[in-house]
Amino acid sequence: MNKNTTTEQSSCLVNRRDFIKLSGSAVALLANGTLKRNVFAARQSRRPKPKNILLIITDQQHINTIAAGGCRHVRTPALDRLKTSGLSFTQSYSANPLCSPARSAIFTGRTSSEATVYVNGRPIRSDIPNLGQWFSQQTDYETFYAGKWHLPRTYTSNIPGFNVINTGIGGFGYLCDTVMSRACQGFLRNRSKSKPFLLAASFMQPHDICEWLRLNMDKPERLRYGELTRELPELPDNFVYDKNEPKNIKQRRLGNEPFKGKWNKEQWRYYRWSYYRNIEHLDAEIGRILQTLEDYGYAKDTLIVFTSDHGEGLAHHQMVRKNTLYDEAAKVSLILSWPGHIPENRTDTTHLASGLDIMPTLCDYAGIKTPKNMRGRSLRSILEGSSVSVNNFIVTEVSSNTGRMVRTPSFKYIVYKDDSVEQLFDMRTDPGETKNLAESSRYALELSEHRKMLRDWESRLDVQPNVPNANVWRQKT
């Protein structure tokens, strides 16, 4: 089964130039000492298995919100510690930048359209196992879940395959994350260490920015806290955006609070300042769990995977929230750490990764086969120093199955159903996605190659007919 999946993926059309460049960079990374080749070879033969696995998921966290990753606007000692203790992917994407769909991909390794979770609040298709169900069947890990689920209920005590140790309240991050991290702390303190565990700790923060937007939509006469004026973060370079956009994006922008409330630049900056404070709150709660791992003797034996369901507009392209395919919403942190097994303090700027890769990666580390038809790939070889790319391109879905993104090492292609405006960005020269190249004849070949990659990818998916636009993407040229 795995073998078939591998064959399918490798037969995909790859942009040859990208591939060569990618291989070169990855080799260079290895030569620079990411992980010694002999260490990699030895590890491969032994294939050690972590005693415990901790999967930390945050909600709506922009990728550039970790101080140790270069963000100047936050203090994040816990995330800094996580980042410096492991390997982080900077080219990591959500499989669908909206809460439930993104989570369905993380927990199944299948696209959100396949899992029938194309919008928020839908359950995972019953014949597709989630991570908890699969690990319960295939491993001796006891599976636990704390915090936000959203498949379909945001919080619930009933999650197939998991023992639920905390449920959270309604939809508010500050209070429920504190209670959740305390519950995880209690769980780790009281647990007998004899049985291995898989614990998913799913935080609601920094999603509270959604409530903040509704409570700060109307432009005030002046900044409510004048003393903050000097410390408000600047606006991002791509605050000004290319007007040649698909109508889906334009409509989304106009429907957001900043446009309804006619914000000025100061209000945009205050929004960014407030978002960063939510990040710091999140960081403190994550720190509580990491410290407990340390204090109670779990740290050395625990593989930690850290990611977010999707990003946050954060004023890039004058967007807030998520559900678009620009990097601010689609890119997410992906950090893995396991002392002695994953190199410390490494940043992988080369390899593409997706939320779809988390399930197969965890199966790989647990020493089990994956469920059938995984769309993601295990990243373990990269984490152990391999120079070979696992994803030559990745695909992200969006907006009730009406949009798609294809990301190759050099380009990003975005297309929406029934919209003649396509977008193509050269991510090497224009990482802020400000110049749409789709209409330039110079890029006709790249455009056509990316369209074909998407079509080939879609042709392999098992999307049920009741999913909106189930057939659109196979036919789309």
Added chain:
Amino acid sequence: MAKKKQRTIVGSPLTPTLLDELGALSNFPPSSEDFKPDGNWVNTYRIWTCHGYRQSGNQNVGLLRIKRLFNSQRSLTLKVHQEILQTDALVSIVEATIECRNNQLATPIAWNLENRFIDADNKTLRQLSYKDAGQITDGIDRTACDWCLFEAVQRLKTSKETALAFDMLEGLSLFKKDQRLSYRSLDPTKIGGENIPLHCFVQLGSGILPCEYWLDDHHRLLVVVSMNKAYILDEQAEKITRQIIEKERKSYEKRKSSQRK
């Protein structure tokens, strides 16, 4: 096809006036000129959260009770009890006894804290519960705790000169550096059709959204607001919390029995 319910975005930050408009305020306990912030007292706050819409998603989620005991000119004791209802009738309870320095910040010097969870059958989940004890030995004059600030703010001068800088030990466990608390103003506030001027202190700092403390003329802390959550002084807070827990238990039972079917 069912019509989507129209919801109005609140649009501006929560204040006591806005909380009243949103129906979050009940009558505050009658004010008393005998209230002594530095004496013995018990304040019970209802915890209310806002989803950002006027019509829906706003709810009471629990309570925070703070009891102050005068020890000496040098120290005081705070007994804290916080209950927060979770989905499917789980209740998170945190209780702490804090010995505080009788300084401007009510700095926590030593404490015992118990964190426990109660399930829908009212049983303690021992596997999630724990007890902690702690003390501060360094930086006493610069350290505060969020719960202690509920006490301290009532003893501060309501004047523009009041401005404190400190680090915060949130929930007696999370360290949040570089906080500042200052007096903002006496604001005209409209509650229940009446104009009641309230004093406002503002706390800004790392790891928190701005937090506003609203006090009456007797220095009694009536409302604490930080972004979408509010702590509202309410004599009925206990009763209301019991009611919401009971309601959630019933609907959880209903959900469970429909799942069994």
